[in-house]
Amino acid sequence: MSAVRFGYVTGPVLGALWMVILATTVAVAMSFVTGEAFRPAVLLSLAWGAVLGGAAVYRLGGRIGLWAGGLLIFVATIAGFGPMAIEAGAVARGAAGLVLGAAFAWSFGLILEDLPSGALSRHEFEAAVIRFLTGFGYIFFTAIVLIPFYVMVMTSLKNQSELLQNPLDFxxxxxxxxxxFRSYVELIRDFNFGSYLWTSFYVSVLTVLITLAFSIPGAYAVARLRFRGQAMLSRSILLIYMVPMIVLALPIYIAFSVTGLRNTIIGIVMIYPVTTIPVALYMLQGYFRGLPAEIEEAGLMDGLSRLAVIWKITLPLSLPALASVxxxxxxxxxNEFLLAFMLLDDPSKFTLTRGIASLxxxxxxxxxxxxxxxxxxxxIMALFLGLERFMTKGLTAGSVKG
Amino acid sequence: MTTGTPEPPKGTTALARREARLAYGLLAPTLISVALVVVLPLLAIFWISFKPIGLADLRPPAPVAREQVRGEGEDLRVEYRLRNSSQEEVITGVVLTDVLPDGVMPSGDLPPECALDGQVLTCRIDEMAGGYNERLIVPLAGAGDPDTLEDAAEATEPTVTGSANSILTNTTFTLENFARVFDGDEFWGVLGVTLFYTVFGTIGALLVGLFAALLLNKSFRGQGILRGLYLFPYVAPVIAVAFSWLILFDPFSGSANALLVQMGVTDEAINFFGDRPLALVMVTVFEIWRYFPLSFLFILARMQSIDSDMYEAADMDGASPFQQFWYLSMPQLLGILSVLFLLRFIWTFNKFDDIFLLTGGNAGTRTLTVNVYEQAFAVSNIGAGAAVAVVVFCCLVLFSIFFFSFMSREEGL
Incomplete structure (x- = not known):
């Protein structure tokens, strides 16, 4: 390890690797945007990165020097011996070179920070490596998260022949x-998606209401009241919440077939809350435990009944938790799919997920x-982004569930 | 209460009893619904797993009757067409009852099975063989206009009852389902796939989540946006993201293949979700992709609660960043990591939707949960499906016992 702990080794090595990462990223991004052929040239990338990295460690030209390096990459890309092999028009080529040059100049400055050119302490060396890995992490995670969603949205805006011709052209x-947006119009007009949307919405809202109505009293009892079997109960809640749905789905399917509840929205509204009540109960009882018991005791002393205490004191205090739950x-x-898939066959009663499955x-x-x-x-994304604070809390509080 | 010499309270006091009653009252709706939808089905699944039952046997055999007015004038008659819905099972004690329209009397002999009491016609058939399909004819010569008679006769529907032997409720038991499940190499193959998927899916999601949490464990502009973004895979409906992956990795027109070919990584398209070892790897990667946000969220929450003084002290003492991570952060994170591992292990083991949507259990990706569905619905053998479900449940109980004995040491989340 100690052999690489010199600025003049670390700088070029990190520079070379970083250039490969950036060239690949820019090439993939440009391919996805333009549909034309962009490819990282690995050997050229390594060479360019090493040279620029070495120059940067010796602070050639200071901050301006890095940007000059970026300019160099831009020129080289246009001339055809840059870090990317491109078979595309001049505009796309120029844009790719510009993006790559600017990205490298900006980000590599951040990675190096004030890395000395000579011998490095272990601290300096590892900090530089960590900054490099951090940069890689941001690119990596953003790419893996965004690409499937990007493909989803873009595919929905194209048509079959365009898609088959060049799968990369988005x-x-x-x-x-x-x-x-003709696919959307057709879905709503010919495939009844407007009604699926509405069904999904009201089924979800009803599920929330029923779940809360059942789990609030239950959670309060488990969290605050003393009774025999309390400890066992709070454990079995967690246990129930781990029973796989597919195991229950089979008897539920049979029971619903026999009683004629299959293919009815009522059946779905009956079954969904039961899958969520244990989760909600588990999340809420944790929150209720955290509330100071003194306030409730004061209410009891002042003559409120237990139920009035729950209604007038506990619930107003736990509004944020209720929102999360x-x-x-x-x-x-x-998002529920399995039960809707098994229990609904009649296209007029589909929920959204069941409707997609039928497509x-x-x-x-x-x-x-x-x-x-x-x-x-x-x-669901809009709701999530709008109320991210509650959502994140809700997820951490209860969701060990998948 | 009687008063006498004061004595210390024994057992439970009235107040405590009242509190307990209230607690049971508050919990009752939850307990009842859970019993109905979780405990009852679990018992049912054990019951069914010992039954030789297929999808078609779900409805017990029943007698079916149809009433028709036929002919006219002298030939006018009411026909009851009676049949057994099953081709094999015998139905016993079949009784058909119907009300004849007012003022209508049979003109000839009734069928031997039938008797008339006022206007109420009752026919009894002691035993209806499998595939039984006969007519009972009540002659009504000269009873009037066929059309009005038809309307009048059809105003009352005939009711028909009978008892049949339902496989679901009788006491025939068999071990055949379990024999089928454990028979041959298939079961061990499925178990192996399940373990691969579960172990690598869980560990992968934990490691990727740890990496993501390390990235975001500092405040900078846009940290909130990135955190929201990294949760997308978990929040989006599974069906939407699963289909996006299928289209992204399509062997003929998928962007991923086009990209790989263009980059020169591969010469011909790769069938990501169709080739044998690769499909399993891909569904595991999907599992990691979809669930890393969860571990990321938990680990990040734990990291942000670690006191930063410690790191400053370590800095002063010359600890390098990697040393700080390994010797300071990791011991603090070990608790949450192990709890997450156990919980995610159980949940990944239980996972059904993802694989079902991605490959349908083909190309060597059939896990135990997918096998439940395959046996019950694709092969139409509900008994065998239930037997696999029982196996899944037993594994779950094993994990849970382990989990709870571990959790009590770990003191919760």
Whole structure:
């Protein structure tokens, strides 16, 4: 290890590796945007990165020096011996070179910080490596999270022949105007997706309400009241919440077939809350335990009954927790697939997830499938981003569930 | 209460009893619904797993009757067409009852099985063989206009009852389902796939989540946005992201293949979700992708509660960043990591939707949970499906026992 702990070794090595990462990233991004052929040239990337990294460690030209290096990459990319091999038009080529040069100049300065050119302490060396890994991490995670969603949205805006011609071409022809959204229009007009959306919405809201109505009293009892079997009960809640749905789905399917509840929304509204009540109870009892018992005792002393205490003191205090639990339960109900898939066959009663599953056939073009996915994803994402604070809390409080 | 010499309270006091009653009252709705939907089905699944039952046997055999008015004038008659819905099972004690329209009397002999009491017609058939399909004819010569008679006759539907031997409720038991499940190499293959998926999916999601948490464990502009972004895979509906992955990795027109070919990594398209060892790796990668946000969230929450003084002290003492991570952060994170591992292990083991949507259990990705579905619905053998479900449940109980004995030492989350 000690052999690499010199600025003049660390700098070029990190520079070379960083250039490969950036060149790959820019090439993939440009391919996805333009559909033309961009490829990282690994050997050239290593060479360019090493040279620029070495120069940067010796602070050649200071801060300006790095940007000069970036300019050099831009020029080299246009000239055809830059870190990327490109078969594309001059504009795309120039844009790729510009992005790569600027990205390298900006980010590599941050990675090096004030790394000396001579011998490095272990601290300096590891800090530089960590900054390098951090940069890589940001790129990596952002890419793996965004690419599937990007593909989902873009596919829904294209048509079958365009998709088959060049699967990488996600550029959008803006001149079509509203025609871009024809898959969505067709889904809502011909495939009844408006009604699925509504069904999903009210089934989820009902699930939230029923879940809260059942779990608030239960959670309060487990958290605050003393009775025999309390410890065992709070454990079995967690246990129940681990029973796999597929094991229960089979008898539920049989019971629903026999009683005629299959293919009814009522059946779905009856079964969804039961899958969420244990989770909600578990989350809420944790929160109720954290509330100071003294306030409730004061209420009891002043003559309120237990139920009045719950209604007038505990619930107003736990509004944030109720919001988290509601959001989390809403998310579970909205995303639920297995039960809807098994219990609903009648297209007029589908929930959104069941509706998407019915689009998965070879006769239906895939942009419809993706448009359906977008329709299901956007509301839950909007809700999530708008109320991220509650959602994050809710997730950490209860969700060991998948 | 009687008063006498004061004595210390024994047993439970009235107040405590009242509190306990209230607690049971508050818990009752939850307990009842959970019993109905969790405990009862679990018992049912054990019951069914010992039954030789297929999808078609779900409805017990029943007698079916249809009433029709036929002919006219002298030939006018009411026909009851009676049949057994099952081809094999015998139905016993079948009784058909119907009310004849007012003023209508049979003109000839009733069928031997039938008797008339006022306007109420009752027919009894002691035994209906499998595939039984006969007509009972009540002659009504000269009873009037066929059309009005038809309307009048059809105003009352015939009711028909009978008892049949339902496989679901009788006492025939068999071990055949379990024999089928454990028979041959298939079971061990499925178990191996399940373990691979569970172990690597869990560990992978934990490690990736740890990496992500390390990235975001500092405050900078846009940290909130990135945190929200990294939770997307978990928040989005599984069906939407699973189909996006399928389209992204499609062997013919998927972007991933196009990209790999263009980059020169591969010459021909790779069938990511269709080839044998690769499909299993891909569903595991999907599992990691979808659930790293969860471990990331938990680990980040734990990291942010670690006192930063410690790191400053370590800095002063010359500890390098990696040393700080390994000797200071890791011991603090070990608790949450192990709890997460156990919980996620159980949940990954239980996972069904993801694999079902991605491969349908084909190409060597059939886990135990997918096998439940395959046996019960694809092969239409509910008994065998239930037997696999019982196996899944037993594994779960084993894990839970381990988990709880561990949790009590770990003092919760």
């Amino acid at each position: 550029s959008i022809d803006l001149s079509q105007g509203l025609g871009l 509601s959001l989390y339960v809403f998310m579970i109900a909205w 998965n056939s070879s006769e239906i073009p895939r942009q419809h499938l993706m448009a359906g996915s977008v329709i299901a994803t956007v509301p």
